[in-house]
Amino acid sequence: xxxxxxxxxxxxxxxxxxxxxPLRARYIAETYLDNPVQRNEERGMFGYxxxxxxxxxxxxxxxxGCPSAxxxxxxxxxxxxxxxxxxxTCGGLQPDMxxxxxxxxxxxxxxxxxxxxxxxxxxxxTADWELVHxxxxxxxxxxxxxxxxxxxxxDLFYNPDGGQYQxxxxxxxxxxxxxxxxxxxxxxxxxxxxxxxxxVSDVVIEGEFVRISDDEMRNAVxxxxxxxxxxxTASH
Numbered sequence: 001x002x003x004x005x006x007x008x009x010x011x012x013x014x015x016x017x018x019x020x021x022p023l024r025a026r027y028i029a030e031t032y033l034d035n036p037v038q039r040n041e042e043r044g045m046f047g048y049x050x051x052x053x054x055x056x057x058x059x060x061x062x063x064x065g066c067p068s069a070x071x072x073x074x075x076x077x078x079x080x081x082x083x084x085x086x087x088x089t090c091g092g093l094q095p096d097m098x099x100x101x102x103x104x105x106x107x108x109x110x111x112x113x114x115x116x117x118x119x120x121x122x123x124x125x126t127a128d129w130e131l132v133h134x135x136x137x138x139x140x141x142x143x144x145x146x147x148x149x150x151x152x153x154x155d156l157f158y159n160p161d162g163g164q165y166q167x168x169x170x171x172x173x174x175x176x177x178x179x180x181x182x183x184x185x186x187x188x189x190x191x192x193x194x195x196x197x198x199x200v201s202d203v204v205i206e207g208e209f210v211r212i213s214d215d216e217m218r219n220a221v222x223x224x225x226x227x228x229x230x231x232x233t234a235s236h
Contacts, residue, residue, distance in 0.1 A: 005047060009078075016076060017060075017085055018073070018183070033049075033050030065155065086194075091177070099201065099216055100212065104132055105180055108181040109151070128187060128195055138227055144227055149173075153181035157178065
């Protein structure tokens with residue numbers, strides 16, 4: 001039994017969604033999964049296993065930042081998880097982005113230290129193509145527009161270098177978040193499939209900071225979760 005995800009092999013499905021927020025993990029399980037069973041509550045990091053449209057799927061919170069996410073991802077792999085899909089929020093970096101937009105990440109610039117410690121030479125953390133393709137295909141079926149491209153994973157939520165957001169934007173980076181780089185890196189190192197879907201919760205460029213409302217956030221998370229569940233259960 002792992003130290004932080006207190007479960008036994010077989011208690012998590014091969015497909016697992018990874019929200020950062022433990023309460024979002026609970027919401028996804030209670031709202032979207034049939035017959036959900038709580039598998040973990042260690043340190044408040046809630047995890048559940050149930051079914052979506054007859055297929056087994058789990059959801060496990062990772063906490064905030066790459067170091068926390070790395071612990072959870074390593075232990076889920078020990079428990080037999082094969083497909084890990086982050087479902088999270090992000091800061092939009094392109095001027096035409098709107099609150100609630102959906103982003104499918106292809107790669108994640110490792111502006112964090114965790115991925116750098118795992119691979120100490122130039123490295124491009126990249127999502128599993130099968131999950132990317134499945135997400136885009138499922139989005140078309142559901143009639144949900146998505147943005148597809150590179151993102152950046154940062155160690156800092158309160159970033160003293162405000163100009164960094166514009167520099168990322170100028171290079172075509174779609175969004176900034178805090179966990180995908182280590183997810184993609186560990187996916188490659190541990191030979192499991194890793195992907196990332198994001199909802200734009202803030203717009204952080206052009207001299208303004210605009211935050212999504214609670215009601216808009218709930219609706220956006222619902223849209224993202226529906227897409228994520230179809231993506232992760234279809235990819236095998």
